[in-house]
Amino acid sequence: MKKIIxxxxxxxxxxxxxAQLTIEYCQQHYADSIQIVAPQLANYPExxxxxxxxxxxxxxNILGFIGSSLGxxxxxxxxxxxxxxxxxxNPAAYPYDLLANYLGEHQHPYSKEFFTIDDSFNLSLRQFDVTKQELQALKISVWLQTEDETLNYQEAQDKYQYNELNIxxxxxxxxxxxxxxxxxMLQYLFNSQA
Incomplete structure (x- = not known):
């Protein structure tokens, strides 16, 4: 059985x-072949x-990845x-810039854990950055909606301009x-296998 993260x-x-819709859909339609693995991501980049x-x-055993916003x-x-x-x-193209406006202590609404966003937090986020040039070689399907109230979709449109864009x-x-x-979205992952 293959996994989608x-x-x-x-x-x-x-x-x-x-996340729940993705899990339920795959259980209904791909129960024998696909397992959705959806980890609770930690609060700190490291x-x-x-x-x-x-x-x-x-x-x-991984078929591919699906991620939303920071994911x-x-x-x-x-x-x-x-x-x-x-x-x-609706990916966050440069989350370390966005989260510069969220400095201070936060409580995670699901886990109830407290954590702090500071300059070192945002610097650590940069370890996951992929440049526009590096993106050209990657198999990525980008889904954007123009009325995203949290992120400027045009930042992602520019960053991922060499990838498949669905706007x-x-x-x-x-x-x-x-x-x-x-x-x-799932069909893209199926079709992108080498």
Whole structure:
């Protein structure tokens, strides 16, 4: 059985709507062939790096990655590290710039853990960065909605300009009508296998 790794966004969880819809859809349609692995990502970048490294140890059984928002940024890194395809949904192109506006202590809404965002946190996030030039060699399908209230979709449109772009007018950061597009997203992962 092949695995698809689902990576959630900032202050999110495997219990988020998109993660749950992905799990449920694959259980209904690919129960014998696909398992969705959706880890609860740690709050600090260094711990996330360790989590991802552990996932890569099972590379031969991974079909690809799906990531939303900050998870899209991380899924891009995963694609670079493994050579496997990724689908990124309203990805954070430069999260370390965005989170510069979130300095201070936060409580994770799902885990209830407290953590602090500071300059070193954002500097550590840069370890996952993939340049526009590096992206050209990667198999990545990018899904953007223009009315994303959290991220400027044009940043991702520019960064991923050499990848497959699916841009929809309207929508939101949560990616409206996600379940309707999930079959095409999964098909991209299936079709991108070497």
């Amino acid at each position: 689902y990576l959630h966004g900032f202050l999110s969880s495997p219990l988020s709507l998109k 711990q996330v790096a360790e989590q991802l490294a552990e996932l890569f140890e099972d590379k031969q 899209g940024y991380l899924a891009t890194y995963c694609a670079k590290q493994t050579g496997l395809p990724a689908v990124v949904i 929809q007018a309207g929508g939101s950061h949560a990616f409206d009508d996600y379940i309707e597009h999930l079959p095409a």
